[in-house]
């Protein structure tokens with residue numbers, strides 16, 4: 001049984017086709033820079049054959065056409081009827097969606113309604129859905145929301161100290177994101193620890209281009225660092241994370257920046273990029289090693305801000321079974337993991353340098369045997385989690401071979 005997973009961004013479409021009987025990836029690819037001159041399509045098949053093509057791709061319609069042509073040409077989907085469903089990543093589900101939803105006109109309407117809460121993400125997700133329906137209307141489609149896992153936050157964690165009507169009339173509250181990833185690594189961590197997820201307390205750190213931390217109590221998200229939008233919380237590649245909201249007025253009044261200019265500045269020109277001109281963590285390390293002081297400052301700030309959240313979430317949870325690192329940075333950056341865990345013996349956190357240098361994929365512990373809190377490095381797999389949730393939503397049997 002095959003499930004296709006789509007993650008449509010404003011200028012890219014990422015996709016993975018799974019054979020769900022053994023959860024293997026038949027093909028995974030990305031079509032990038034849609035609508036620009038130098039669009040590209042790169043994909044890898046199960047045998048690891050990689051292809052990268054420069055392409056002409058004006059819009060999402062052409063991108064999805066190319067995607068289905070590629071599935072047929074690579075013989076991973078010769079008959080479209082083999083496809084049991086399509087799972088879509090949708091970033092914002094507002095308060096309405098606590099679970100994945102079978103897509104129909106009403107679900108699409110609800111995704112559209114929360115566009116004001118996620119103007120940078122939801123319009124692109126919706127475009128992907130609309131196009132997939134146009135091309136594959138006969139295949140059931142499921143929306144899996146980044147926000148859903150965090151719908152268990154208590155009111156005192158999700159409300160902002162703002163006038164009540166902003167919440168009741170306009171939905172201004174904290175929602176949290178990366179829920180699919182936090183949920184997936186929480187399940188993997190509980191399995192690794194041989195504990196039921198419903199009795200497991202975790203702090204999960206998703207550190208990719210976007211980054212967020214979640215406090216998980218008995219398997220449920222009870223607080224998370226991203227807020228109404230994915231801009232709040234940790235310092236990220238190009239997003240500022242937590243800052244004094246009065247900076248916004250200052251930028252407007254003193255520098256005469258428009259709302260749009262400030263939105264771009266805080267989302268695309270801040271974070272690591274704002275501090276040292278670079279948002280890719282590997283490049284930042286290279287610059288720091290060659291003596292660039294701004295890069296060193298960016299790394300120090302990035303680690304420091306993670307550490308502060310870990311302290312806060314220890315206080316919130318009381319007991320923590322494991323600290324989990326995931327995402328491109330969390331999974332690969334041994335230096336960062338070490339910095340974050342430095343001088344935290346008070347919390348029972350200690351790192352085994354040797355294990356930290358090369359954790360075994362997809363899940364490994366990097367703490368010494370005697371430490372109080374497990375420290376785990378877990379490869380996230382948002383696409384697989386979306387495929388599994390799509391299967392559940394479609395009530396398809398989840399039997400593994």
Ligand SMILES: Nc1ncnc2c1ncn2[C@@H]1O[C@H](COP(=O)(O)OP(=O)(O)O)[C@@H](O)[C@H]1O
Pocket residue numbers: 207208209210237279280281282283327328329332333
């Ligand atoms: N070996 C590595 N060491 C440090 N950072 C890495 C390494 N490999 C990837 N990264 C970083 O991971 C980040 C991308 O994370 P990823 O989870 O792939 O992003 P996305 O949020 O787009 O899914 C980039 O900053 C990249 O530099």
Ligand SMILES: CC(=O)OP(=O)(O)O
Pocket residue numbers: 091146177178208209210211230
């Ligand atoms: C919600 C979010 O921040 O997503 P990403 O990390 O993919 O940008």
Ligand SMILES: [Mg+2]
Pocket residue numbers: 208
């Ligand atoms: Mg990712």
